Amino acid sequence: MTTYAQMTTEELQSELASLQDAYNGFKAKGLSLNMARGKPASSQLDLSMPMLDIMTSTSDPHAADGSDLRNYGVLDGLPEAKELMASMLEDDPANVIVFGNSSLNIMYDTIARLWMFGTQGSTPWCKLDSVKFICPVPGYDRHFGVTQEFGIEMIPVPMNEDGPDMDAVEKLAAEDAAVKGIWCVPKYSNPGGVTYSDEVVRRLASMKTAAEDFRIMWDNAYTVHHLSADPAQQDQLLDIAKACAEAGTTERYYKFASTSKVTLPGAGIAAMAASPANIAEVKKRMGVQTIGHDKINQMRHVLFLKDAQGIAEHMAKHAAIIAPKFELVLSKLESGLAECGVGTWTKPRGGYFVSFDAAEGTAKRVVALAKEAGVTMTGAGATWPYKNDPQDSNIRIAPTLPPLEELDQALDVFVVCVKLAAVEKLLAA
Amino acid sequence: MTTYAQMTTEELQSELASLQDAYNGFKAKGLSLNMARGKPASSQLDLSMPMLDIMTSTSDPHAADGSDLRNYGVLDGLPEAKELMASMLEDDPANVIVFGNSSLNIMYDTIARLWMFGTQGSTPWCKLDSVKFICPVPGYDRHFGVTQEFGIEMIPVPMNEDGPDMDAVEKLAAEDAAVKGIWCVPKYSNPGGVTYSDEVVRRLASMKTAAEDFRIMWDNAYTVHHLSADPAQQDQLLDIAKACAEAGTTERYYKFASTSKVTLPGAGIAAMAASPANIAEVKKRMGVQTIGHDKINQMRHVLFLKDAQGIAEHMAKHAAIIAPKFELVLSKLESGLAECGVGTWTKPRGGYFVSFDAAEGTAKRVVALAKEAGVTMTGAGATWPYKNDPQDSNIRIAPTLPPLEELDQALDVFVVCVKLAAVEKLLAA
Numbered sequence: 001m002t003t004y005a006q007m008t009t010e011e012l013q014s015e016l017a018s019l020q021d022a023y024n025g026f027k028a029k030g031l032s033l034n035m036a037r038g039k040p041a042s043s044q045l046d047l048s049m050p051m052l053d054i055m056t057s058t059s060d061p062h063a064a065d066g067s068d069l070r071n072y073g074v075l076d077g078l079p080e081a082k083e084l085m086a087s088m089l090e091d092d093p094a095n096v097i098v099f100g101n102s103s104l105n106i107m108y109d110t111i112a113r114l115w116m117f118g119t120q121g122s123t124p125w126c127k128l129d130s131v132k133f134i135c136p137v138p139g140y141d142r143h144f145g146v147t148q149e150f151g152i153e154m155i156p157v158p159m160n161e162d163g164p165d166m167d168a169v170e171k172l173a174a175e176d177a178a179v180k181g182i183w184c185v186p187k188y189s190n191p192g193g194v195t196y197s198d199e200v201v202r203r204l205a206s207m208k209t210a211a212e213d214f215r216i217m218w219d220n221a222y223t224v225h226h227l228s229a230d231p232a233q234q235d236q237l238l239d240i241a242k243a244c245a246e247a248g249t250t251e252r253y254y255k256f257a258s259t260s261k262v263t264l265p266g267a268g269i270a271a272m273a274a275s276p277a278n279i280a281e282v283k284k285r286m287g288v289q290t291i292g293h294d295k296i297n298q299m300r301h302v303l304f305l306k307d308a309q310g311i312a313e314h315m316a317k318h319a320a321i322i323a324p325k326f327e328l329v330l331s332k333l334e335s336g337l338a339e340c341g342v343g344t345w346t347k348p349r350g351g352y353f354v355s356f357d358a359a360e361g362t363a364k365r366v367v368a369l370a371k372e373a374g375v376t377m378t379g380a381g382a383t384w385p386y387k388n389d390p391q392d393s394n395i396r397i398a399p400t401l402p403p404l405e406e407l408d409q410a411l412d413v414f415v416v417c418v419k420l421a422a423v424e425k426l427l428a429a
Numbered sequence: 430m431t432t433y434a435q436m437t438t439e440e441l442q443s444e445l446a447s448l449q450d451a452y453n454g455f456k457a458k459g460l461s462l463n464m465a466r467g468k469p470a471s472s473q474l475d476l477s478m479p480m481l482d483i484m485t486s487t488s489d490p491h492a493a494d495g496s497d498l499r500n501y502g503v504l505d506g507l508p509e510a511k512e513l514m515a516s517m518l519e520d521d522p523a524n525v526i527v528f529g530n531s532s533l534n535i536m537y538d539t540i541a542r543l544w545m546f547g548t549q550g551s552t553p554w555c556k557l558d559s560v561k562f563i564c565p566v567p568g569y570d571r572h573f574g575v576t577q578e579f580g581i582e583m584i585p586v587p588m589n590e591d592g593p594d595m596d597a598v599e600k601l602a603a604e605d606a607a608v609k610g611i612w613c614v615p616k617y618s619n620p621g622g623v624t625y626s627d628e629v630v631r632r633l634a635s636m637k638t639a640a641e642d643f644r645i646m647w648d649n650a651y652t653v654h655h656l657s658a659d660p661a662q663q664d665q666l667l668d669i670a671k672a673c674a675e676a677g678t679t680e681r682y683y684k685f686a687s688t689s690k691v692t693l694p695g696a697g698i699a700a701m702a703a704s705p706a707n708i709a710e711v712k713k714r715m716g717v718q719t720i721g722h723d724k725i726n727q728m729r730h731v732l733f734l735k736d737a738q739g740i741a742e743h744m745a746k747h748a749a750i751i752a753p754k755f756e757l758v759l760s761k762l763e764s765g766l767a768e769c770g771v772g773t774w775t776k777p778r779g780g781y782f783v784s785f786d787a788a789e790g791t792a793k794r795v796v797a798l799a800k801e802a803g804v805t806m807t808g809a810g811a812t813w814p815y816k817n818d819p820q821d822s823n824i825r826i827a828p829t830l831p832p833l834e835e836l837d838q839a840l841d842v843f844v845v846c847v848k849l850a851a852v853e854k855l856l857a858a
Contacts, residue, residue, distance in 0.1 A: 037501070045499040049486035052725070056485075057478035070474040070693040072466070100529045101723045108718040112541060116555065116579070126545065126555045142717075149717045150545070264499040267725040288571075288578045289537040294530045294723065296481070296696040 003341030004422055012427050019420045023373060026413045031374030033410035038190070038352040039401045040261055040318070047317050048263040051304040055296050069295040075287055077271070081298035085271035087308040088223055088257045090239045095273045097282060100293045103258035103270035107217060108146050110254055110272070113285055114180070114215065115150055120251060120277060122213040125150075125180060134172055134182035136164035138355055138383030138394045140190040143183040143219070147385075154385035155179070159189065163196035166203045177210035181217055187237045188222035191355040191383055191396040193348020195235035205243035205252065216240060216253040222351040223257055227323045229316035235349055241273065250275045259301055261318075261352065262311060269293075269301050325399040325407055329354050332408070336415030342422045345397075354397040355383070362421035363392045369417040375410045432770030433851055441856050448849045452802060455842045460803030462839035467619070467781040468830045469690055469747070476746050477692040480733040484725050498724040504716055506700070510727035514700035516737040517652055517686045519668045524702045526711060529722045532687035532699035536646060537575050539683055539701070542714055543609070543644065544579055549680060549706065551642040554579075554609060563601055563611035565593035567784055567812030567823045569619040572612040572648065576814075583814035584608070588621055592629035599636045606639035610646060616666045617651035620784040620812055620825035622777020624664035634672035634681065645669060645682040651780040652686055656752045658745035664778055670702065679704045688730055690747075690781065691740060698722075698730050754828040754836055758783050761837070765844030771851045774826075783826040784812070791850035792821045798846040804839045 007015065055061075061069045063078045076082070077098025086093040099106050118124040125131045133147045137156040147154050157168045163186070172179050182204070186196040196204075204216060218240050226234040240253045251274075258270035274282065305311050330347055333356070337343045345356045358366050363380035370377050378396040381387040397414075399407055436444065484490075490498045492507045505511070506527025515522040528535050547553040554560045562576045566585040576583050586597045592615070601608050611633070615625040625633075633645055647669050655663040669682045680703075687699035703711065734740050759776055762785070766772045774785045787795050792809035799806050807825040810816040826843075828836055 039501050042497065042500075045490070045497065048499070049490075051486075052484050052488070053486050055481050057482050059481070061474070061478075068471065068474065068695075070477070070695050071471075072468050072689070072694040074695075102719045102721075105719040112545065115545060116541065124555075126553075142720075145717045149714070260501070264725070265501040266497075266499050266503075266721060267723045285578070288574045290531045290534040291571075292531075292695060294696045294726065296693070297723065297726070 003339070004426055005341055007426075009427065012423050016420070016423045016427065019416055019423060022416045023369070023420055026373045026416065029374070031409060031413065033374060033402060033406050033413070034376045035398050035402065035407070035410050035414070036376045036378045037401055038398045040265060041321065041401055041403065044318055044321050044400070045264060047314065048304070051263055051300050054300050054303045061296070063295070063299065067295070069299055072291045074292045074295055075290070076283055077293065078295050078298045078302070080302040081269065082271075084302050084305060084307065085257065085269070086273070088311065089220065089255050089271060089273040091241055091255065091273040095241075095276060095279055096271055097279060097286070098269055098271045098293065098298055101260070101266065101268050101270060101297075103219065103221065103256045103260065104142055104146075106270055106272050107143070107219065107256055109286075110217070110282075111146055111150060113282070114213070117285065119213050119215075119281060128178070130178040132176065132179045134164075134169055134179060135385050136183065137385070138191050138396070139183060140185055140219070141378075141382040141387075143217070144385045147183070152180075156385055159192055159194055161194060163194060163200035166200055170203065170207045173207055173209040173214060175210060179209070180211050180213060181215040183217050183219070185219050185221055186240070187220055187235060188225060188348055188351025190221065190351065191353035192346045193351045193353060193355065194346070195237055198238040201238040201240055201243045202247070205240060205249055206247035214252060218253050218255045220255055220257050221261070224311050224315045225261060225318070225352070226315065226350040227319050227326055228349065229312075229319055233349060241275075251278055254278065259305070262314065263301060263304065267297065269298055322400050324404060326354065328404065328407055329397055329399045329411060332411040332415060337418060340419060340422075343418055352398060352400055354399065356395045356397050357393045358395060358418050359393065359422040359425055361392045362418075362425050363389060363395050365421040365424070366395060366414075366417045369420060370414055373413050373417070375413045377414070432768070433855055434770055436855075438856065441852050445849070445852045445856065448845055448852060451845050452798070452849055455802045455845065458803070460838060460842065462803060462831060462835050462842070463805045464827050464831065464836070464839050464843070465805045465807045466830055467827045469694060470750065470830055470832065473747055473750050473829070474693060476743065477733070480692055480729050483729050483732045490725070492724070492728065496724070498728050501720045503721045503724055504719070505712055506722065507724050507727045507731070509731040510698065511700075513731050513734060513736065514686065514698070515702070517740065518649065518684050518700060518702040520670055520684065520702040524670075524705060524708050525700055526708060526715070527698055527700045527722065527727055530689070530695065530697050530699060530726075532648070532650065532685045532689065533571055535699055535701050536572070536648065536685055538715075539646070539711075540575055540579060542711070543642070546714065548642050548644075548710060557607070559607040561605065561608045563593075563598055563608060564814050565612065566814070567620050567825070568612060569614055569648070570807075570811040570816075572646070573814045576612070581609075585814055588618065588623055590623060592623060592625035595629055595632045595636075599632065602636055602638040602643060604639060608638070609640050609642060610644040612646050612648065614648050614650055615669070616649055616664060617654060617777055617780025619650065619780065620782035622775045622780045622782060622784065624666055627667040630667040630669055630672045631676070634669060634678055635676035643681060647682050647684045649684055649686050651690070653740050653744045654690060654747070654781070655744065655779040656748050656755055657778065658741075658748055662778060670704075680707055683707065688734070691743065692730060692733065696726065698727055751829050753833060755783065757833065757836055758826055758828045758840060761840040761844060765841075766847060769848060769851075772847055781827060781829055783828065785824045785826050786822045787824055787847050788822065788851040788854055790821050791847075791854050792818060792824050794850040794853070795824060795843075795846045798849060799843055802842050802846070804842045806843070
C-alpha cells in the first residue's frame with residue numbers, strides 16, 4: 001500500500017473524501033468518550049474498596065508506638081506508614097515523610113519552600129532575578145503548571161528512549177547558575193512511558209551544576225505501575241538517592257510517590273524522601289504549616305497494602321485491567337496508521353499513557369476534530385511548557401479511564417482524525 | 430485572710446516554708462500530668478468513632494452530583510461538604526472551599542500565597558521591604574509561628590474583654606502601609622475565651638487601612654465549641670463577612686474553620702470562606718497546587734454530622750465531657766488563689782483554654798516549678814509573638830486532654846507553684 005507521503009494529489013483527495021465520510025459517520029453517532037485523563041477506571045477503584053472496611057468504630061485507633069490515630073500529632077507520618085512508603089520510594093523510612101492525599105501538593109510545597117526560604121542556607125529563589133528549570137519534553141503538564149505559577153522560566157529538553165537528552169541537560173546545568181532544577185518522571189514517564197537508563201540517572205547525579213542548590217524533582221509516580229506482573233516485563237530504575245550518594249551530591253534530589261493510582265486517587269496517601277539534611281529542613285518548615293496529616297487514612301493503607309509484596313500483588317490486579325487497554329491502543333494505532341505512514345507512538349511497559357506524535361503541524365487539528373466527534377483528548381501542546389509544542393505534533397493518549405468497548409470506539413475516531421488531519425495538511429502544502 | 434501583698438516578711442517566710450513542703454510532697458509522688466495541649470480527650474474522640482462506619486466497601490461511593498468520591502477531581506470540595514462547612518462558617522456554600530484535615534495548613538497557605546503572589550493585583554509581600562501583622566495578645570502560638578516563619582514583624586495589641594483594643598488596632602492599620610493584617614480567633618479566643626463584640630467586629634470591618642491589601646485572618650476555630658448546650662449560655666459572634674459587606678470592604682477577610690475539635694483532629698476536614706473574588710483567586714492558585722482533597726472523608730463528615738443541627742447536637746456531647754473540666758479549673762483557682770490575692774484568670778463559655786495571669790515576672794518560674802513536679806504546662810510566653818511576654822505573667826491552661834482526676838491533681842500542683850513563685854518574688858523584692 002502507498003503511504004500518504006507517496007500519494008498523488010488525486011489519491012489524497014479521494015482518501016480525504018473517504019475519511020470525511022467515516023468521520024461524519026462517527027459524528028452522527030453523538031459519542032461522548034474520553035481519553036484525556038490519567039484516571040483509573042471505576043473497576044480499578046473497586047479493587048481498593050475493602051480498604052474502607054479496615055478502620056471502623058471497633059478498630060484499635062492506635063499506632064504501634066501508642067499514638068492515637070484520631071488526635072493531633074505525628075508531623076511526619078506514622079512509623080508504619082513511613083515504612084510502607086519507603087518501600088515505594090526505595091529508601092530508608094528515616095528519610096521519608098508521609099503527607100496527605102496529593103504528591104502534586106508536596107511538589108508544589110517543595111518548590112514554594114525553595115522559592116520563599118531557599119534551602120540549606122541558599123538564597124530564596126524569590127530574591128533572584130531569574131530562575132530556570134529544565135523540562136524534558138514531552139512531559140507532565142501539572143509539573144509545568146507549578147513552575148509557570150512561580151514565573152520560573154522553563155527550558156524544554158528532548159526525551160530520548162533512555163531518558164532526557166543528557167548532553168543538553170548537562171550543558172544547561174553547568175553553564176547557567178539560574179538553572180535551578182529539572183522535572184523528572186523517571187519510570188514509565190508521563191507521557192512517553194520511558195524509564196531512565198542507569199547511565200542517565202548517574203549523569204543526573206554526577207553532572208556539574210552552576211547552581212549549588214540545583215534540585216532534581218524526582219516524581220516517581222509510576223514506580224510500581226507495571227503493565228505486567230512478570231518481573232521480566234517490568235522496567236527497573238536506578239535509585240537517584242544511591243546515585244547521588246555515590247556522586248557526593250546527597251542534597252540534590254527530592255523523591256516523590258503516592259498511592260493515588262495504587263488505592264484511591266482522591267483518598268490515597270503521598271510521600272517524599274530526601275537526604276537526612278533535606279528531610280530535617282522540610283520537617284522544620286512543615287511543622288509551622290501543619291500539625292500532621294490524616295493518620296487514620298495512613299493506617300488504612302498500612303493494613304490494606306501491608307508491604308512491598310502486598311503492593312506488587314495489588315498492582316498485578318490493576319495490570320490485569322489496564323494492560324488490555326494499552327494493547328488495544330497499540331493494535332488500533334498499528335492497524336489504522338502503519339500502512340499510511342502517519343504518526344509514531346511509544347510502547348510503554350507501565351505507567352498511564354501512550355505518547356503519540358501526529359504529522360507535524362496537525363496535533364491541534366486532530367484534537368479539535370476528535371472533540372467535534374465527541375472524543376475528548378488531552379489538549380494538544382499540554383505536554384510542553386507553556387502548552388507550546390513547536391512541532392504541534394504531540395498528543396497524550398490516556399487509555400485507562402474508559403471501559404474497553406468505549407476505548408475501542410474512541411480509538412477508531414482518533415485514528416480517522418489523525419489521518420484526516422494528515423491528508424488535509426498534505427493537500428494544503 | 431491576708432493577701433500575700435499585705436503580708437510581712439516573716440509571714441511570707443512562713444508561707445514559703447509551708448508551700449515548699451506542699452510542693453515537695455507533690456514532687457515525691459512522681460506525677461506525669463499534662464495541661465499543655467489543646468487536644469480533645471480520648472472520651473471525646475470516642476464520640477466520633479461511628480463516623481468510621483459510614484463509608485465502607487458496600488457504600489455508594491458517589492456524591493449527589495455523580496462525582497466518584499474515590500477518583501481524582503473536585504478541587505474545592507464536594508457540594509455536600511461545602512454546605513456542611515458553610516453552616517460552620519455562616520456563609521454561602523458558593524463562598525466556601527473545603528480542604529484536607531488542617532485549617533492551620535489553609536492559613537499558612539493563605540499567607541504563603543499573599544507572600545508569593547499578592548492578591549487582587551497587589552504587590553507580593555515577598556517583594557516588600559517590610560511586612561507587619563497585628564497580633565492580639567495573649568494569642569495562639571501557631572499563628573505567631575506562621576508569621577514569624579515569613580519574617581513578618583509582629584506587633585502585639587492587648588486583648589480586652591470584648592476583643593482586641595480597637596483604638597490601638599485602628600491606629601496601626603491606618604498609619605502604616607506595611608501593616609498588612611491581623612490574626613483573630615474571634616469566638617472563645619485562644620487562650621482568653623473572649624468573643625469579639627459586634628462593635629469590635631464592625632470596627633475591624635470598617636477601619637481605614639493604609640494597606641489596600643490588609644487582610645483579617647478570621648480563625649473561627651471554636652465557633653460551635655460552647656461549654657453549654659443552652660443557647661442562653663453561648664456567645665454570639667457577628668459575622669465578619671456581613672460586617673465587611675456593610676462597610677464596603679468585601680475583600681478584607683478570610684474565614685477559617687475545621688472539624689478538628691468536632692470529630693477527629695487527625696482526620697477531620699477544614700474549610701475557608703471569603704468573598705467571591707477572593708475565593709475565585711484562591712481556587713485558581715490552588716488548582717496548580719492540587720487536584721483536590723479527600724472526598725471520602727468529606728462524605729464521612731457530611732453523613733455523620735449532617736447539618737448545623739447535627740453539629741450542635743454532637744457538640745453538646747463534647748460539652749458534657751469538657752464543661753466539668755473547666756468548672757474544676759475555675760473552682761480550684763478560686764479556692765486556691767483568691768484569698769491570697771495572686772493571679773487573675775478568664776472564665777470562658779466555650780473554646781479550649783483558660784488564660785491565667787500569674788504575678789508579674791513569675792510565669793516562667795511557675796511553669797518550671799510545675800514541670801519539675803511532673804505537670805507540663807504550655808511554655809510561658811507562648812501566647813506572645815516571639816514567645817516574649819514582657820510581663821512574664823501569662824500562662825495558658827488547657828484542661829481538656831487529661832481525665833478529671835488527673836486534672837484535679839495537676840491543678841493542685843499548679844496552684845501551689847503559682848503561690849510559691851509569688852512568695853519567692855515578694856521575698857526577693
